[in-house]
Amino acid sequence: MSKTISEEEIYTLLSRLLLAGQLPPGTKLVEQKIAGLFGVSRERVRKVIHRLGYERLLDLVPNRGAFVVDPSLEEARRLYEARRILEGGIVLRLADSWSSQQDRMLADYMKQEEAAAAADDRPLSIKLSGGFHMLLASMTGSDLIERQMQELVSRTAMLVAFYEPGSASTCGCEEHQSIATALGRRDGGAAARCMCTHLSLIETRLRPVRTDKAGSDLESILGREIELLIAPASPG
Amino acid sequence: MSKTISEEEIYTLLSRLLLAGQLPPGTKLVEQKIAGLFGVSRERVRKVIHRLGYERLLDLVPNRGAFVVDPSLEEARRLYEARRILEGGIVLRLADSWSSQQDRMLADYMKQEEAAAAADDRPLSIKLSGGFHMLLASMTGSDLIERQMQELVSRTAMLVAFYEPGSASTCGCEEHQSIATALGRRDGGAAARCMCTHLSLIETRLRPVRTDKAGSDLESILGREIELLIAPASPG
DNA sequence: AATATAATAATTGTGCACAATTTGGCGGCG
DNA sequence: CGCCGCCAAATTGTGCACAATTATTATATT
Structure with a gap:
């Protein structure tokens, strides 16, 4: 039933959310949690996170984790x-x-x-x-x-x-x-x-604009998006 | 005795050899072999290879391996x-x-x-x-x-x-x-x-120039370079 | 009460064993 | 003789278990 999600799909989804500014800056991306949400192994997510880090969409801090960049x-x-x-x-x-x-x-x-x-x-x-x-x-x-x-x-x-x-x-x-x-x-x-x-x-x-944090925590956003991803058409 | 080699050192060395054109184009970089030469685990080498691939210094072919780019x-x-x-x-x-x-x-x-x-x-x-x-x-x-x-x-x-x-x-x-x-x-x-x-x-x-393959196989080159790396000063 | 310190929990990093894929060789069949 | 399929070896890819590191909480001390 639940469609398996490819690595490329994970990358695309996270990338899109980041570029659209849907994730509050500074948010920590915990490998385990994301893996759980996607229903995929941690290594898969790990690779994607490191790639996003190389592309400067995430701040990668050794032994600390990955954070949504907070552009000044x-x-x-x-x-x-x-x-x-x-x-x-x-x-x-x-x-x-x-x-x-x-x-x-x-x-x-x-x-x-x-x-x-x-x-x-x-x-x-x-x-x-x-x-x-x-x-x-x-x-x-x-x-x-x-x-x-x-x-x-x-x-x-x-x-x-x-x-x-x-x-x-x-x-x-x-x-x-x-x-x-x-x-x-x-x-x-x-x-x-x-x-x-x-x-x-x-x-x-350009000028700073307050961000509305309403319903903007990682889990709810990702959860919603992943729903859309694994159930592309209407529910049966 | 034998100094342990960091990931960054592996990257630097391989990167230098590639940029200097010391490795014949098309050469396949086998993870296991390189890991053995460096005296380091395969995963370490793996990460470096993928990074060099992202930087376009290596051609990465899924399930096939990494090759020194052959620029036309x-x-x-x-x-x-x-x-x-x-x-x-x-x-x-x-x-x-x-x-x-x-x-x-x-x-x-x-x-x-x-x-x-x-x-x-x-x-x-x-x-x-x-x-x-x-x-x-x-x-x-x-x-x-x-x-x-x-x-x-x-x-x-x-x-x-x-x-x-x-x-x-x-x-x-x-x-x-x-x-x-x-x-x-x-x-x-x-x-x-x-x-x-x-x-x-x-x-x-620019024009094609024949490359001399004399002593230019991966193992001998890497071996020599690694010698220089782990024995930086004169031998005791 | 505030601060320093030690124990504990959570998270990232790494090596290893196994799975999946490709390559090369061998034999059978047209 | 050539071609196709199949088996075996080599190589890359992946999940898992454990190690190392960092964050958190509880405790003791001044």
Whole structure:
């Protein structure tokens, strides 16, 4: 009856919860408990936890355990500084070989963004806003760069859950637009400057926001999510 | 008598051998054998191998084992493309806030490079050439960027061992110089262009070079290195 | 009553034995 | 002669039991 859960599924689920900021920072992840909830051996969970630690989504303290990272504003700033550098390089390179096809692709994407904004669909807007940056990264055709961007974007997403006042968690469409037009002119310097100020603007919007701990303890959250995982369709 | 070897030491040693290209590409790393050579349990080696796999210095094939990566010319190209993007972003950002102090620091460094080139000290030249790029990365003050650069530079170093004709494994000092002068003018666009062509020039110098397999099997190499590790000073 | 100290419990880390998988070789069959 | 399937050896993967470490509680002492 109860479906067995693969290691990859555990990783995906925990990763998703962490990136969405669903687990309070500082929460300790006890191997035994999680293993019990998933109905799986401790070693399985152990491996996943160590991987998440390597990816900096968990703080791993030897002999002490794994804790949900508690990103400080300082760390947030460093993340955005890194993104300014990397994404500056990305648009600079893109401008050199910008094609009309890419131009159309980007325009289409931004139409979706505007539509979502017009429809006031905030979750979708947030998703698309982040996607814009990943789209640019993938347009370089460099999977290495795409991977590095993914790492930074993931950690940024985690931050946003704790530092973005709800009304501001979407990139301004106009700012994306200005980057796109600069690319259209194949003006790499301008595109890089636009990207830079864009990221800086997001950064200035960051401020601590109280987290509601209601029903946000590890066991209840994980329990609920695991229910959804092992009973994907409706109950018989 | 025989010193016990820590996990970190195993990682460091294997990592160094891999980056220096001392292990023939495709070589299979059998957990049991390595554990025996180090005089340590298999689990210890296992963890290190998985980490090296995550860092892409080993190819990890499930249920098959770990192999020294065999970088194709194609992968080499992708690596340099990624570096063009990332390092372009780095110098672009550096130019914005370039200080006279940084200018002096970089000039001093290049003096060392020239001295090493003049003295025909090839190993030192190679080391300094790579260091130039890492120095720029660290000047950004972003540890995240420094880390990402380290990853790319490490893998580049590994490539160089297999694809650089011996006479060309050092960056041209003049090319570094042109980057530095562009930075001195705080001309980010020019610096990025110089960096880009510099990396492209290195890339075009790449070509397959036959590797001498003499005494290059895993056991003999590791055995020798481990000897040096456990008997650091002269034998009594 | 507050602090230091020792015993106890909870948690992570490690080695080992066994299970699962792949590889290479051998013989039978078309 | 070649090809397919099967068995045996080697290797990786996993669960479990125990060791080492850290947190917690209780106790004694000033």
